[in-house]
Amino acid sequence: MAEPRIQTASGRLARLGFGDAARAAGVVESLGLDEGLVGALAATADPDLALGSLARLAERDPRVVAAVAADTGLRDRLFAVLGVSAALGDHLVRHPEQWRALQGDDAVRRPSAAEARAELLEAVGADPAEAEPRASGDGALEALRVAYRGRLAHLAGRDLTGAATQAEVGAELADLAAAALEAGLAIARAGEGGSGLARLAVIGMGKCGARELNYISDVDVIFVAEPKPGADEAKALQEATRLAQGLMRACSATTPEGSLWEVDAALRPEGRSGPLVRTLQSHLAYYRRWAKTWEFQALLKARPVAGDPELGERYAAAVDELVWTAAERENFVEDVRAMRRRVEAHVPRDEAERQIKLGPGGIRDIEFAVQLLQLVHGRTDPMLRRRATLPALAALSRGGYVGRDDARALAEAYDFLRQVEHLLQLQRLRRTHIVPPGEAELRRLGRALGYRADPVGEFTARWRRHALEARRLHEKLFYRPLLQAVARLPGDEARLSPQAAKARLEALGYLDPEGALRHIAALTSGVSRRAAIQRTLLPVLLGWFADGPDPDAGLLGFRQVSDALGTTPWYLRLLRDEAAAAERMSRVLASSRYAAELLLRAPEAVAMLADDAELAVRPRESLAAEARAAVQRHTASPNQDAENAVAAVRALRRRELFRTAVADVLGLLDVEETGDAITSVTSVAIQAAVDTAIAKVEVERRGPLPTRFAVIAMGRLGGGEAGYGSDADVMFVHEPLAGADERDAAGAAHAVAEETRRLLARPAPDPPLTLDAGLRPEGRQGPLVRSLASYAAYYARWSSPWESQALLRACFTAGDAALGRRFIELIDPIRYPPGGIDDAAVREIRRLKARMEAERLPRGADPALHTKLGRGGLSDVEWVAQLLQLRHAGAEPALRTTRTLPVLRASVALGLLAEEDAKVLAEAWRVASRIRNAVMLVRNRPSDLVPTDARDLSRVARLLGHPPGSAGDLLDDYRRATRRARAVVERVFYG
Structure with a gap:
């Protein structure tokens, strides 16, 4: 009959949630458990684990079954512990007398810190009443572990049945750890047997110091010692160090009863490299002179926990x-942010999503936000000086530094985690x-938290919800107090004083905090939807x-963009939903006045910040097609509107310059790609202006143009190396149609050239584009436009070495492509002479270079800091490349390019330039080009000089990736690169 009974019971137990129901049925029958006890076991987090541990415990002490049947309180506490903790179940089986601690009135009473201390000291044979208790007995380490785990089981019984809050659990665990440290110190003293030369205090750090400890955690400590009166300090510190080491071994050593936890003293001055024990004065001297920001953040939790209480206090x-x-330290905020990034960077990628402490939205996110706000505002508000996270968060909420809803959400997330x-x-x-990822482990967690219908699904959903909210609020709360200084928030929460808000803004690096407060007030005042979104966004x-x-x-830029777009629905959604766009906009506005100005002229361009793909440089063909369509819309109508046609193209150029500037600021483009992008959109704009000008001139002439017309790019435009502040160096060429009057053709071509220049340079909300024809034959004294035949005659008769050199950058950029090709065919023999240039021409070029260095450098300019004409700057590198071309490109087609860096690379491949020399020249060229672009981005004014103004230099350095306070490194890098380049120029160019 037993077998059918077990089979029937097995089915019932399976329905109750036992995984191995057949085994469970046999155990239930052998123990004689009634329905009530079976139901109580089935309600635990892991019924099989609870039943198995109960069976093993009953083998050691059979009275436990009757006791749990008679005492529902004992049953609930014991079964809850056995269903969650295999380790505590094993401990109770080894020490069955300790289950009785879960029985009776004492089972629900929280022991005081003094009681925990006394119990553990007595366990190791020390007298709690002694001023310097001494342990005795060989089994002190094991006794300490047995007593400690008995207290853990007692606490877990109350914790898992809801008789203790999370805050109470953390505090009791910290008290228990402090008691264990005291007992460990007693063991160490007994082993030392010395003369008692030193007073030693143990300072709890981290969660132990804050009284919010975990069940199992490294216990962070710092040791401080003082010699007793008359004692030698060196000997006293040696004794204190031995005591500290003995204490650490007493808690960390592995015994048949296991270990307690690691005692970690790595938070001491100098970390693991510093002495384990210092005097109080030595600690203070270190903190005042050498400590880093993170060390003060750690000290926020410091609390005496064991040893000499007076010294600890x-x-x-x-x-x-x-x-x-x-918080008054220099770069405080930057240091705190850097520490947060380091913590996140050390989390293995495959663990981040399952890390409840260090992962996104984890415990550390909440603690970090709370600690930063405490450190910032605790200077003036003593109510914030709390060690534990939840009391500190409550104080922040009461003081108005954190909104009530935000504080409640964070507290709920923290409690759950x-x-x-x-x-x-x-x-x-x-x-x-x-x-853990396993279904069984997740089920155990969900059931332990009280979820019954769908333990895995309910647990996972709640965990993810809390993590997302914690992460969002972590980002938001870094700067929430600033908003409360200027705007009355929902619920009429308290404000910071204007003085405190001003001080906080100054600490963040705002040079005009009063102006910043006015902007914040304007953005966040009122009850509109716009103001609500700004209040959410602005802290971050x-x-x-x-x-x-x-x-x-x-x-300021953000306020201006928001004033322009604040009522636009898509803009509000973008700010709310696309954090990447908001972050990028912030970075761009705070880095580049040039980009900010472009954005303010067309604020809708902010939409492209939401996606990396939107910041990719657009192909020239795509831009050209868009420009043609814009021109056709305006020139195909009877009222042909040339100004509006080119205005549309200039708006396209402005948008693309903004796209390029943003990608540059964000580090998505290198200097060569930036030059390509600017050159491309400039050429497209010139082509569109030429098309428009031709159409307008034809209307005015009431007939087709009697000549072909082309624009030849020169200088940096021709070299594909245009910068943000570059003019467009060009030459205009035309070729009369068969049978056309040459004078009429020349007049028409001149009209097209002038109209093209006018359309691109006319006042408009978009950056002007000046076409500079100063490199044409005879310079500004010569005709603006020449025919192809005129160019041929001039170069055949009058061409000088400098003109051949200038033509090295020439390429077709707009107008009639066939004419452009014929022009290039015309000049190739001039710029790439078949036999190379002779020695006289080389001497002439060197003479011109030396004269330029002497005469063209602006008065008072430092030659070492002029990116274009200075020593080792752009001109130096480019003249080296161009001399190599003039000498060898006639015989070497690989050198026939308008771009500087490809010439250097080809010269290395051809054996004309040493590879190391090419690297030095290329590096100087890149550094100078980047600084030149960065100056324009930062100041919105072109300049060839490395800034000497400290603020401008700092901004340029930050834009180029140098950390705060390292502007001098930028100067050093520039001087080093150009000094090395100049040495190459002296040797390679001047000979």
């Missing part, structure tokens, strides 16, 4: 002063923060602006 009081002035953390660690009493944006070279300009 003196230490805490002394470092407290330093902690609450840390800490519960999960405890459940993960309780199972094996191992330090872990990773949610203010920090992003502060990350840039010019926070004030960033905030």
Whole structure:
């Protein structure tokens, strides 16, 4: 009959949630468990685990079954522990007398810190009443572990049945850890047997210091010692160090009862490289002179936990002063952000999504946000000086630094994540923060949290919801207090004083904090939807602006863009939903006045910031097609509108310049790609202007143009190396049609050239494009436009070495492509002479270069800092490349290019230039070009000089990727690169 009964029971147990129902039925029958006990086991997180542990415990102490049948409180606590923690189940089986701690009135009473200390000291044979308790007995380490885990089981019984809050659990665990440290110190003293030369205090750090400890965690400590009166300091510190080492071994050593946890003293001055024990004065001297920002953030949690209480309190009081002035340190915010990035970077990518501590939206996100706000505002508000996270968050909310809803959401997320953390660690009493992927493990977690219908689904959904909210609020709360200084928030929350807000803005790097406050007030005042979105965005944006070279300009630009687009529905959605777009806009506005000005002329361009693909440089063919369509829309109508046609093309150019500038600022383009992009859109604009000018001239002449017309790009435009502030160097060429009057053809061509220049340079909201024809034959004294035959006659008779050199950059850019090709065919023998140039021409070029260096450098300019004409600058590199072309391109087609860097590369391949020399020249060219572009981006004014103004230099350096305070490194890099390049120029160019 037993077998059918077990089979029937097995089916019932399977329905109750037992995984191995057949085995469970046999155990239930052998233990004689009634329906009530079976139901209670089935309600645990892991019924099979709970039943198995109960069976093993009953083998050691059969009275436990009757006890749980008679005492529902004991049953609930014991079964909850056994269903969650295999490790505590094993411990109770080894020490069955300890299950009784879960029985009776004491089972629900929280012991005091003093009671925990006394119990563990007694366990190791020390007298709690002694001023310097001494341990005795060989089994002290094992006794400590047995007593400690008994207290853990007692606490877990209350924790898992809801009799203790998470805050109470963390505080009791910290008290228990402090008691274990005290007992470990007693063991160390007994082993030392010395003369008692030193007073030693143990300072709890991290979660132990904050009284929010986990079940299993490294316990962070700092040791501070003082010699007793009359004792030698060196000997006293040696004794204190031995005691500290003994304490650490007492807690960390592995015994048959396992270990407690690692005692980690790495937060001490100089970390693991520094002495384990220091005097109080030595600690303070280090913190005042050498400590980094993160060390003060760590000291926020410091609390005496064991050893000499008076010395510990003196230490805490002394470092407290330093902690609450840390935010006044230079680069405080940058240091805190850098530490956050380092923490996140150390999380393995495959673990990040399951990391409840360090992953996105994890425990560290919440703690980090709270600690930063504490450190910033705790200087003036003592109510914020709390060690534990939840009390500090509550104080921030009461003080108006964090909105009530935000504080509540963060507290709920923190409480949930800490519960999960405890459940993960309780199972094996191992330090872990990773949610397991397995279905069974997730089911156990969900059931332990009280989810019954769908434990896995409910747990996962709640976890993800809390993580997303915690991450969002983590980003938001970095700068939330600034908003409360200027705008009354929902619920009429308290404000910061204007003085405190101003100080905070100054700490972030705003040079005009009062102006910044006015902008913030204008953006966030009122109850409109727009103001609500700005209130949500600005806390993060203010920090992003502060990350840039010019926070004030960033905030001003944001206000201006928002004033222009704030009521546009898509803009509001973009700000709310696309964090990447908001971050990029902040970075661009705080980095580049040039880009900001382009954006303000057409704020709708902000839409392209949401997607990397939108910032990719568009192909020239695509731009040309768009420009042609714009021209045709305006010139195909009876009222042919040349100005509006070219205005549309200039707007296209402005948009593409903005796209390029943004990609440049964000580091998505290198200097060669930037030059390509600017050259491409400039050429497209010139072509569109030529098409429009031809159409207009034909209307005015009432007939087709009697000549072909082309524009030849010269200089940096011809070289594909145009910069943001570059004029477009060009030459105009025409070729009369068969039978046309040459004078009439020349007049028509001149009219087209002048109209093209006028259309591109006329006042408009878009950047003007000046066509500079100064490199034409005879310069500004010669005709603006020449016929192809005239060019041929001039170059045959009058061409000089400098003109041959200038033609090295010439390429067709707009107008009649066939004419452009014929012009290039005409000049190729001039710029690429078949036999190369003779020695006299080389001497003439060298003489011209030396004269240019002497005469064209602006008065007072530092030759070492002029990116174009200075020593080792652009001109130096380009003249080397061009001399190589003039000498060898006639015989070497690989040298026939208008671009500088390809000439250098080809020269190396042909054995005309040493590879190392080419690298040195190319590096100087890139550095000078990048700085030249960066100056324009930062100042919105072209300049060939490396800035000497400290603010401008700092902004250029930041834009180019140098960290704050390292503008001098930019100067050093530039001087080093150009000095090396000049040495190559002296040797290769001048001989």
